[in-house]
Amino acid sequence: MTKLLEVNNLTMEFGGVVALKEVNLHVSAGEIAALIGPNGAGKTTVFNVVTGYYQPTKGDVLLNSKSVLGLKSNKIARLGLARTFQNIRLFGDMTALENVMTGSDSRNKVGLVGSIIGTSRSRQEESLSHSRAAELLNFMGISHRSGQLARNLPYGDQRRLEIARALALEPKVLLLDEPAAGFNPQEKVELGELIKKIRDAGFAVLLIEHDMSLVMKISDRVSVLDFGQKIAEGTPSEIQNNQKVIDAYLGVVDNAS
Amino acid sequence: MSSIKIAFSKFNLRDSFGAWWENATKKQRIAFRVLLIGFFYALPFLDNPILGTPETNFQSVLFYPLAVYVAMAVGLNIVVGKSGILDLGYVAFFAIGAYTHAILGTFYGVSLWFNIILGAAFAMIAGVILGLPALRLRGDYLAIITLGFGEIVRIVALNLEITGGAAGIAGIPAPPNIFNVTFDVLDPKPHYWLMLTFIMLVVWMYIRLGKRRPGRAWEAIREDEDVAEFMGVETTKYKLWAFILGGAIGGGAGAIYSSQVASILPDYFTLNVSILVLACVVFGGMGNIWGVVAGAILLEYLPEKLRFLSETRILFFGLLMVVMMNIRPDGLFPRKKREKVYDKVTGQEISR
Amino acid sequence: MDFSILWTEFFGLTLDGIVVGAIYALVSLGYTLVYGVLRLINFAHSEIFMIGTFTSLGLSIVFGFTGLEEPLGIVLFLLVFLVMALASGIVSGMSAVLLEFVAYRRLRRRGASRLSSLISAIGASFFLVEFYRLTTESKDWDFPRMLSKDPIFSISSAYFTLDKIIILLGAFGLMFGLDRIINKTRLGRGIRAVSQDEKTAILMGVNVDRVISFTFLVGGVLAGFASTFYMLFYESTKFNVGFLLGISAFTAAVLGGIGNIRGALVGSFVLGLIQQYSSVVLGYNWRDVVTFVILVFVLLFKPTGLFGEALQRARV
Numbered sequence: 001m002t003k004l005l006e007v008n009n010l011t012m013e014f015g016g017v018v019a020l021k022e023v024n025l026h027v028s029a030g031e032i033a034a035l036i037g038p039n040g041a042g043k044t045t046v047f048n049v050v051t052g053y054y055q056p057t058k059g060d061v062l063l064n065s066k067s068v069l070g071l072k073s074n075k076i077a078r079l080g081l082a083r084t085f086q087n088i089r090l091f092g093d094m095t096a097l098e099n100v101m102t103g104s105d106s107r108n109k110v111g112l113v114g115s116i117i118g119t120s121r122s123r124q125e126e127s128l129s130h131s132r133a134a135e136l137l138n139f140m141g142i143s144h145r146s147g148q149l150a151r152n153l154p155y156g157d158q159r160r161l162e163i164a165r166a167l168a169l170e171p172k173v174l175l176l177d178e179p180a181a182g183f184n185p186q187e188k189v190e191l192g193e194l195i196k197k198i199r200d201a202g203f204a205v206l207l208i209e210h211d212m213s214l215v216m217k218i219s220d221r222v223s224v225l226d227f228g229q230k231i232a233e234g235t236p237s238e239i240q241n242n243q244k245v246i247d248a249y250l251g252v253v254d255n256a257s
Numbered sequence: 258m259s260s261i262k263i264a265f266s267k268f269n270l271r272d273s274f275g276a277w278w279e280n281a282t283k284k285q286r287i288a289f290r291v292l293l294i295g296f297f298y299a300l301p302f303l304d305n306p307i308l309g310t311p312e313t314n315f316q317s318v319l320f321y322p323l324a325v326y327v328a329m330a331v332g333l334n335i336v337v338g339k340s341g342i343l344d345l346g347y348v349a350f351f352a353i354g355a356y357t358h359a360i361l362g363t364f365y366g367v368s369l370w371f372n373i374i375l376g377a378a379f380a381m382i383a384g385v386i387l388g389l390p391a392l393r394l395r396g397d398y399l400a401i402i403t404l405g406f407g408e409i410v411r412i413v414a415l416n417l418e419i420t421g422g423a424a425g426i427a428g429i430p431a432p433p434n435i436f437n438v439t440f441d442v443l444d445p446k447p448h449y450w451l452m453l454t455f456i457m458l459v460v461w462m463y464i465r466l467g468k469r470r471p472g473r474a475w476e477a478i479r480e481d482e483d484v485a486e487f488m489g490v491e492t493t494k495y496k497l498w499a500f501i502l503g504g505a506i507g508g509g510a511g512a513i514y515s516s517q518v519a520s521i522l523p524d525y526f527t528l529n530v531s532i533l534v535l536a537c538v539v540f541g542g543m544g545n546i547w548g549v550v551a552g553a554i555l556l557e558y559l560p561e562k563l564r565f566l567s568e569t570r571i572l573f574f575g576l577l578m579v580v581m582m583n584i585r586p587d588g589l590f591p592r593k594k595r596e597k598v599y600d601k602v603t604g605q606e607i608s609r
Numbered sequence: 610m611d612f613s614i615l616w617t618e619f620f621g622l623t624l625d626g627i628v629v630g631a632i633y634a635l636v637s638l639g640y641t642l643v644y645g646v647l648r649l650i651n652f653a654h655s656e657i658f659m660i661g662t663f664t665s666l667g668l669s670i671v672f673g674f675t676g677l678e679e680p681l682g683i684v685l686f687l688l689v690f691l692v693m694a695l696a697s698g699i700v701s702g703m704s705a706v707l708l709e710f711v712a713y714r715r716l717r718r719r720g721a722s723r724l725s726s727l728i729s730a731i732g733a734s735f736f737l738v739e740f741y742r743l744t745t746e747s748k749d750w751d752f753p754r755m756l757s758k759d760p761i762f763s764i765s766s767a768y769f770t771l772d773k774i775i776i777l778l779g780a781f782g783l784m785f786g787l788d789r790i791i792n793k794t795r796l797g798r799g800i801r802a803v804s805q806d807e808k809t810a811i812l813m814g815v816n817v818d819r820v821i822s823f824t825f826l827v828g829g830v831l832a833g834f835a836s837t838f839y840m841l842f843y844e845s846t847k848f849n850v851g852f853l854l855g856i857s858a859f860t861a862a863v864l865g866g867i868g869n870i871r872g873a874l875v876g877s878f879v880l881g882l883i884q885q886y887s888s889v890v891l892g893y894n895w896r897d898v899v900t901f902v903i904l905v906f907v908l909l910f911k912p913t914g915l916f917g918e919a920l921q922r923a924r925v
Contacts, residue, residue, distance in 0.1 A: 051487055077489035091480035093592070094473070102473045106489025112498050115469040116462050126469055144604065147597025169489055343727055390909045396723055397650045398908050401859065405901035408856075416894050528852070532735055539728055572739040578732025582725045583715050 002029050003065075004204050005050065005081070005173045010059035012045055012228075019045045020228045022059070025206075027173050032195060032205045034215045036239075037225035038248060043208045044086060046225075047175050051083055052076045064172065078106045080172030084162040084179060086208075092151030096142065096161050099150050100133035103168030136164040140194070156187055163198075173204045180211050192218045216240060224248065297453055301446045310561040320445045322557040324452035325514050329530075330537040330553035331459050331546065332506030337535065338543035338592070339467065340499040341479030342392070343400040345531050346407025350380040350504040352414065352526035354511025359426040359521050360419060369432035373455075373512045380508025383410075384501035392496045407531050415523040425522025429515050440516075448517040455513060459506050463546055475499055479544070529571060536574040539581055542588030551590055614889045621766035622885040628773045628842060630881025631780035634874045635835035636858035637865075638787065639705070639828030641873040644862070645804035646824045649723065652730035653712065655855025656737035657705045657829050661697040661836025662846035663741065668693045669753050676753030683771070686756050690775070690837070698833035705829025706822050708733055714818070742848040749847050752840040776838045783834055784874060787827065791870065796823045804868065853897055857884070860904040866914030875915060 005027040012020040020042045027033045035043050048054045050061045052073040061068050068076045082103070091099050108125040115122050137143040140160040145153055150161060159179055166174055176195070180188045192214050199205055209215045215222060216236040224232040224239060226248040232239055239245055278286070304315040329351060336344045354376030361367040361375065391402045414420040421427075431440035431448075438447045466472050474495040477485035486492050515521050533556075541552020556574065560566040566573060581588065598607045615622070636658055643651040672689065681689065712733040716726050760768035791797040799820035802810040811817055839854070840846060861880040865872025883903065888896040907914060 053483070053487075072491075072493075073483075073486040074489050074491050077487055082489075083487055085484070089481055089484045091477050091484070093480055094476050095596070098473055098476070102477045102485070102490065103488050105470045105473060108470060110470060112466065112471050112502075115471050116465055118465060122469065129470070144599040144601040147599065147606075149596055152596065165488065337724075341722075341724055343724055345731070391905070394908055394912065397727055398863075398912065400652075400727055401650065401856075402905055402908060405856065405904055409898055409901050412894070412898055529735075532731065535728070535731070569739070569743065571735055572743065575732045575734070575736030575739060579712050579729050579736065582712075582721070582729035582732065586716075586721060586725045 003027070004029055004063065005206065006060075006062040006065075007046065007050060008060045008062070010046070010049060010061070011057045012042070012049055012054060013057045018228055020049070020056075020225075023225070023228070023230050025223055025230070027204045027206045029204055030199065030202075031220040032199050032207060032218055034207045034209060034219035034222045035225060036209065036212070036215055036222060041225040042228040043225055044177060045228075047083055047177055047208070050076075051081055051175070074106075077169055077171075080169075081175065082166035082169040082171035082173075083175035084159075084166050084177055086177045086181065088155075088158050088162055090150035090153075090158060090161060090165070092149065094150060095147055096137060096150055096153065096157075096164075097130075097133050097146040099161060100136050100164050100168045101129045103165040104129045104132045104136075104170075106169050133164075133168060136167055137161075139167075139197075140164045155182060159183075160194075163194075167198065167203065171203060173206055174198065176205060176207045176209075178208055178210060180209055180214055188214050294457070298450060301449060310558075312564060313561055314445070316449065317445045318558075318561045320449040320452060320517055321514065322561075323554060324449055324456065325510060326534060326537055326557045327550055327553040328452060328456050328459065328510035328513075329507055329534045330541070330549050331456060331463065332503045332510065333534050334503075334538050334544065334546060334549040335463065335475070335499050335506075336503035337538055338545070338549060339472070339479065340475040340496060341396075342496060342499060343396050344403045344500070344503065345400050345528075345535070346403035346405070346410075347503070347507055347534055348526050348528065348530040349403075349407045349410040350383065350507030351511040351514070351530065352410050352523075353380045353383055354508030355515035355521050355526070356414060356420055356426075356511075357508070358512040358515045359429045362430045362516065363426055363428055366430075369430070369512065369516045372516075373509045376508040376512035377505035378508075380504040380511075381501040384504035385497065388497050388500040392493065392500060404528065404531075407526075407528060411523050411526050414526070420523070423523060425520060425525075427520035429519050429521065431516055431519070442517075442519050445517065448513065452510070452513050455509060459509075460546060460550070467546070471495065471498065476544075533571070533574060536578055539578055540588060542590040542592055544592035545588070545590050548588055548590030548592065552588065555589075612890060615886060618766050618889065620764055621768065622889065623882065624767040624769070624773065626882035626885035627878060628776050628881075629884065630861075630878035631777055632835050632838050632842070633854075633858045633861045633881055634877035635780055635783060635831045635838070636854065637862040637873040637877050638784075638870065639832050640859050640862040641865075641867055641870060642800065642824050642828045645868045646800060646807075646821050647713070647717070647726075649713075649726055649730070650859070650867075651708075651825075651828070652727065653708050653734035653737060654705075654828065654832065655851030655858075656734050656741075657701045657708065657851075658832040658836050658839075658854060658858075659741060659846070659848065659851035660704050660737070661701040661833040662840055662850055663745065663750075664697040664700040664833070665693045665837045665840045666750050666752055666846060668696055669755075674753040674755055676751065676755075678755075680757040681755050683756075687775075689755065690841070693840075694779070694834050694837040697837045698830040701833030701836065702826045702830035705825040705832070709822060709825040713821075717821075738848055738851070745848055747848065749845055752844045752846065754844060756841070772841045776842060779834070779838060783831060787831065787870075790827065796820060800824050800827075853900075856897070856904070857900050860900050860907070863904060863912075864907050864914055866916045869914065869916050872914055872916035879915075 003026045007023060007025040010020050010023040023046065035046065037043055049056050052068065052071055063079055063081060068079060091102065108129060110119065110122040110125050134143065134146065137146050140163060142157050142160050145157055150158065153161060163176065163179065180191050183191060188211060195205060195207065196218055207215065207219065219236055222234065222236055222239045223230055224245050231244045231248060232242045300319055301316045309315045310318050329347065333344065333347050336342050357376035357379050358369055358372035361372055362369060387406050391399055394402065415423055431442065434440065440447045474490045477488065477490050478492050478495060482492055537553035537556050538549050540556055541550065542548030560570040599605065600607055639654045640651060643649065712729045713726060716729055756771055758770045758772060760770050762769050791800060799815045800823065802813065802815050803817055803820050807817060857880060861877040862873045864880055865874065865876030880903065884896055884900065887899045891899065
């Protein structure tokens, strides 16, 4: 399988504090990879480094075998990395549809002048953005919300809208940061199905999640971070029986599953 | 008392009008537009005791301050309202446009028609020079830098020879006649119509941009710049575009302004102008073009109409900004969109 | 450009630069302290200073000084001056507290955007300037000379006059006092706690509202004292006196690294000197342009200033 996203020897220090130490990760085409670990293990930092928000102290990030180090976040996003956020960050004063269209705009080419004149390409791309966004809202089961402001949406729909917005970039790898946070068990099951559906639609997924039953059920491969270091990697069943992981979680795994 | 306060904070013209507009037929919409535009073109002839201004010539007031400030407010709205970039030196662009026509028109005989474009172009160049480095900074730093920029342009105009120093430039030419309309210092009407046309062009452009990709990019930047960047929005590019487009509008308006007033001096371009324009944007409703236009009209018209306001207008505008931010930060006509709620099962719109 | 004056007047310019820098320092501390606790530039701080100058002026009128009488003896002068400085400090301090209450507090509680707070502060600033413009009739107001400005001694072209010596001693005394307040008192510790991490400070039982009020009070009092020093040195004020002084003091704070108290002091003296030197080289008219250019360059190339805090990433 081709490795879409590779993280090699990643080290991240903040003023002497080591947040990540020589972490190696990869996401292959067609898989759901999960990144788990106790709070403060550095999972979100991984997302912030690969999306270009932080410059790593050492190491490299490859997307489609090409380094994306030093590129701006918007460039990396357009090359094929889209993300969601642990604490939902939507464009609150824009409608759900516009939120998603902002994502699909990144596939478009028309610039400012074209938009003023209203060239045929601009009109074409506008309607394409619109239909793509509507399709994605439908895919996430929230098409009835399209005309509402993002900040007025119920919590669960906001989470779904974030995923729709990220998918609108048509990323190679979708980075989900705790998408199930705050969901009830029923919603978590639905979300699991949805993530599998996203994978089957051709997007590789890198998932940060605290809910172990969800992770173990849908992931193809699981990596475990603890104190900024990768301590284990393997199939869900391998991870569940890994002593190091069990120690790191101090039995949290048993409670959750 | 509290119910009045609630009514004040809840009232939303945009929603009620928006509903009518969406249900209107094409003919109704065209009729509305024609009536509205016609009304504004006919305004100079509607100098009556109710509408007219008691102590100043109504037709002059229509040009300055009304049309001039509406044009600037519309320009600044792209920067502050739509994109959330606080620009406190907007007057600099206005001054650049004004001096462009004053210098090129008076000393080199270049026609206003070129100078509107040149003024806008010079303002854009200044915008790039300042914006390219400055737009990387956080909002409050940017505010200070733009504030400084506004003052620098004024101080430079005060100290250069070509700008005539403190005495400024006099005898700035009006544009040549078109369609039998004579531009004359004594008759402000043609300049008013010219500025009105300029405003309509700008508003038309803004609406096109606003509902398309650039509009979404600007709003996304205003809402959360980091996230916009993660969603593939080239934030630097769009911020710069907002900044220089706003600047170009200020520059164009400045050129027209200097052609009407015929003489300009650095004292016309103080920080007060920037703040008054900002007050118009804030009062009307940041990001809502119609609110901004209405806000500018109200804020510039009332001091002319009500004499006690004209001496103390900055006092009131300052107070107004504090009060608005405290109780109604979205302005008189908020930008909040009219939401459409659909039924989950049938997909029909639910009226609320 | 004329460098010859720069060399012949070098010591005099240096002395004046340090005196002006001391005044900037007291004002820039207000910017930096408020920035520390609110992460906001207090746009109306320059008006707090302006209010102080008019308080000193008002007292000189109340005391009946016209500037035509014989200079006062040093002891009597110090007494009069102390009363003026205290009064300006109190009035400016109270104004700053009131300003925070009116223009910032509600917005902060509501979690309003930074843009809203800035606009509110700018509105307050304009209200104050305009209020003073109307009540002082846009005039330049002269502060009476109560003290002989004959030099006591001189080093080359630097003439040490009593006013300069008083300003330097007074400013250093106030800086020392501020240092004690910040480091030794309960509220001072509160300021430091809120500056470092507001959420944790709340959890630790710090009353943030009180700390913020206190910060504005301290900043305002310092600006009030600075305003009396300013009047002693420049002997004139006007409704818009705060604007350029505020920009200078803010530039000094940024130069030293905003939020950093020591930085604000160093930045103030550096800026005071640069202004004095550059105004003889380029001409006095360009002094403020120089200040702006310094501000722009610092923000663009070293936004953390000389000793600054790294805060570039946090955006609006």
